[in-house]
Amino acid sequence: MPEGHVIHRLARMLNEQFAGKTVAVSSPQGVFAGPAAALDGHELTRAHAWGKHLFIDFAGGLEHVVHIHLGLIGQFRFSAAGPEPLPGVVRLEISDGDRRAHLHGPQWCRLITDAETDAAVARLGADPLQPAGADRWESIAAKVQRSRRTVASLLMDQSLFAGVGNIYRAEVLFLHHIEPHTRGCDLDAATWQNIWDELRELMAAGERTGRIDTVREDHTPAAMGRPPRKDDHGGEVYVYRREGLDCHVCQHPITAEVLEGRNLFWCPSCQPERQR
DNA sequence: CCTCTATGGCGAA
């Protein structure tokens, strides 16, 4: 259940566990068995990510990069080496004999070349988790500042904001008091910069912790005398999946609607429509 | 048991 922070965290964990090692590669489920056999016994040189796309490089052949996209429900987990408890669902398993990583339910898991890797990354926009300067933000900023599309739509467009998903979208708009239907061209450059800076900070924290926590200390359930959230997606948030519940800041009920097929959440009181 | 939903993205209309 991944936004970009999860993918970058996975790349880091894969590197910590396997980079530079000769590994066993298999596909207990069978769908990826051919490519897995071709990689089995080769060195895993490094894992890297751009947005929600994960790339695992192996030494050897022309096609030596495993390109993974987890989609909505995919998971990549680590556990001790040993017999696979769920052989029917594991698309890819990588093991060094001590620990193993196993991939479940990915949207994609394919073997590609370096050139195809470059092409896949080139289709993606600015990634808040890349080092400053290498993140493509300058050119993307110019585009979104001119756009007549809504800021909610722009933030979910992976060719503009690579790695941002439905939770970070909702939370960054709340934190900056922006009504989600505001057009990109109606936000000034400083506001767009604030959005970008916020995404970089929030997602870097998410990469470290493996959770999305956006709620400031003085608004936590404990500080506000509220019960902790029941709907636990793995972090404490202001608006995501809080439809009908009171806003942590102003107590106005949180609103939701479906926009372009995805649930959108915001506080109509903290995020009023702009007067222009 | 069943049904629903989900942090995503594609391709058919």
Added chain:
DNA sequence: TCGCCCTAGAGGC
């Protein structure tokens, strides 16, 4: 805009 793909967990009966 809709249906569809993949899996797991929650909730209802």
